[in-house]
Structure formats: C-alpha cells, structure tokens
Amino acid sequence: MARPRKNNADYFSHDSGMRNNRKIRVLRSKFGSDGYTVFCMTLELLTEADNFLIQIDEVEVEMIAADFGYTAVKLQEVWDEAKRLRLLQIDNNILTCQELNERLDPLLKERQRQREKSQRRWEKSGKTSEKINSTMVKPGSNPGKTIQSKVKESKGNNRKELLPENFQLFKAVVAHFDPKLYETNKAKWLDCYQKLLRIEKVSEHEILNIVKTFREDSFWQSNFQTLLKLRKKNNEGVKYIDVFKAKMNNSNKNGQSTIHEPNIGDVSAYTRESTNGDY
Template structure:
C-alpha cells in the first residue's frame, strides 16, 4: 500500500486559462483525468508517467485509451504537462513536491535531534542516580569509620576517667577507713563511675560557622534544611579532624568551587558533603577541587564572584 501524501492545490485552478482550454475540449472528464494524472505523478519517485503505460492507466480509470491519450496530448499542448517523447510530467508539481520533501526532511531531522536530546537527558539522569547511590555508599562507609573512631576515643576517655576516679576512691578509703559516712559517699561515687556513659560527640562551633558560610555561597532560591547545615558542619569537622585539612584551605577550596562556572554556576556543587565523596575514578572531590584551585590561582587567580564574609579566625590565617 502506497503512502498517502499531501500537496498544495490552488482552489481556483479550474479558472486557469490552460485548464479552461482543457475543459472546453473534454469537459469535466478532462479536468478529472488531469488531476488523477497529477496524483499518480506525485506518487512516483521521479514525478513522471510513461507514455507506454497510458493503456494501463486508462484501464484503471475505466476510460478509452484513445480519449486518455488525447487528453494527455492536449495537456502537453496547453503547457500543463511537459513531454520528452517517452515520459510526461508537470513542472509545477515537481516544484511543489520538492518543497514538500524539504519540509518533511527538516521535520525528520528535528525529530531525530529531539529524540537524541531526550536520550542524552535520560542518560544524564541515570548517571546522576548512579552517582547519588555511590555517594550514599561512601557516606555510609565514612560514617561507619567515624563511629568506630568515636567509640575508641570515648572508650579511651572513659578509661582515663574511670582510673582517675578509682584512684580517688582508693585514696579516700585509705585515709579514712573507719568513717561510715565517708564509705557511703565512696559507694555512691563508685556507682556513678560504673553507670556513667561516654560523652556524646557534638558538632563544633567552627563546623556550624562553616555550614553557614557554605549556605551563603548558595543561590538565594536554594532550599537549605537544618539537616543540611548539620551535615555540612559534620563534613567540615571530618575534613579538619580526620583528613587533616587546614581550616583556611577548606574555606578557600569551597569558595572557589562554588564560584566556578561548571561546579557552582551550573549547580553541580550544592552540598558541602560532596567534598568527602569520591568521583568515579576514586578521587575525593576535595582533592580534585584543590588541584584545580591551585592551578587557576597560579595563572588567573581565584574566580571572581559574590563576596562572602568568612570568620575572622580564618581570615587571620590567610
């Protein structure tokens, strides 16, 4: 089954001088045959019909071969068709079909570009989802290591406190072993020692200041929750305490990354937690930012942008 096409057709074509001559010779039969031949030409790839096939065309139209042949010859005579002796065609139709094909090709090209854009967008979303999963895994591992270190630290602290308090109890027992009221106080003290729990770790004030500093680097429309601030403060504490990064370096690298055209302006660095996450190559984003910060500082200086007031203790070290 052939594909159905649309081509333009002037609504006043019946009043064209050439058409009027054709109608005068053959009436509505000639006019109808003309448009049927036009449709058949349009369906052919070369937009023409062969004189050898007129017999078959006449049969399909239930017309006499002689009548259809005379109509075709009259169309050539009046300038409606062009003939080279073997084939006949319409120059006007070829022009209109060329315009139609160009428009169709442009639509196809636009459709392909749109499909490619959707494919790339879906691929980007898939990569972002994979990155988020990787970040969650790294964060869980980091939190596990941090919790282990914290328990060891608290355990050591508790052992020291316990030993100090136990020595105090022993001294008090040796100095006043006969006083019952003193013994009662010592027993109460012993109970407090054994029932005491390790001190809980809290976010430092420096971490809180850094979290607010990072918030100030974000666009005003960026939503920031209390949980975000807590996580950013915790990230700063870990960078300084566990990763042994200098405080002023953390501030400088953070400020550069947030003002960088790719990481900051395009929204690729909206959480300070990213600093302790790893890229696909297994490199900490902090180290990646630090390297680029140092390179650009040597050549062009840090990128210019919104000025953010940093804590005095940080500026004093710069």
C-alpha cells in the first residue's frame, strides 16, 4: 500500500527576533501581546493544514477563535490588520501566508525530489503501481506525459472531463482568471500547469503567488489573461514564469516594487500574443 502523500509540515522556522519585525511591531502596538499570539498561532495552524492554507467562513472563524481562546471578533480584527500589513493573505475565503509558504517550499521540493527518485527506481526495476505517487509514468507511454490527472465520464452524459485531482491549488490559481477563458482551453491549461510543476520545477504555491500578484497588478492584469502565458517566451527568449519570478525577487530584495515595469521589448510582444489568445 502506497504511503499517503503529505501536504503539510510538522514545524516552521521561527526567527528569534520575529517580535521586532517592523510589521509585527505594528501588530503588537495595536493589539498588544494578543496580536503577536494570534499571528503565531495562525502560522502554526497553517503549517499543519493541507497545502498550508485554510478555507474560512463564519463558522470556521468561530471554531478557530474558540481554539485560540479569543472571540471571533478579536480574531477577525487581528487577521484584517495582518492582511493589511501583508503578513497574511486572505483571498477568495482562503487564508494563507506567503512568507510561510516560501519558507516551507524547500521541504515540498525535497519531497517531490524523493518521489521522483522513487519513481525512477521503480521504472528501472520494471515494476508498476498506480499508487506509488501522483507522477508515476505507465510503461510504454510517453515519458513526457505524467499521470497528473485522470479522465472521468460525467454523470448524465458522455462528456469526459479532465479532473486535476492531484493539483491541490489548481482551482485557486484558475479563480484569478476569466472562467470563460479557462473553460474553452481547459486541457491546455491543465497541461501548462503540469509542465510548470514538472519541467520548470515551480511549486504550486509559487504558481499561485505569481498569478495572484501579477493578476492584481494594474499593468499586468490586462497583459496576463491566461495561465498559458507563463510558458510563453518574451522577445529576449525568456519564459514569463522566469520573468515574473525575477521581478518578484527584485522587489523583495530592493524593498520597492518593480513588478509593474515591463521588460524592454515586451510591449511589442503583447500585441502579437493577443491575436492567439495566449496572454
């Protein structure tokens, strides 16, 4: 029997001077030690949650508040301030923490590396098992196509639909785009998402963070309209997934946003790309 795939963690790194972080100081000045306590317990909760995110609604907030020992009103106030300070992210009723995801990303990549290593070992021995992991390649099939989705016949008709059941954050990514564009190119979007994970070695959390950041940017929201753009190349021959990653890294290092600034030569490429609907 295959080992269950683990999508959370047992611990997260905690800086000794975290309480003196400038944003944390704002949280502490407004709510006292309660602000710091709620934030830290939220990080603990996210770390043990599947994919480091929590789907929240009114009832879930009340249950978490009871667990923390605060009122739902107090919890929501702290979360709202943490969101304003960009310590936490709440989008489409999904609570997550970008910095926590970045700290835990090496762990996810190492797990993926171990799964791929196990897969290669099984393939070399000639053994097969659909339950080894989500990226197992069937003998005799194209090794470039992994089992990241399966075909399931919908009830009530003969239409077949690709179900990304191994893509934990795929729906959250798609939610940032026009649903009509996704529905008309569903297979291509799924294939693109799979290749971003397998070929570009980008984690699901990285994809979600990039999509959310650039789709909310005033410049890029009109020039980045489908997921397919991430594997397209600009005039300099660089894939946009790498362009966006570099922009985000520069913004983080410099402390000043450079996300909205297009690369030299990019503007002329937008016109060409818009003709085939692959923004």
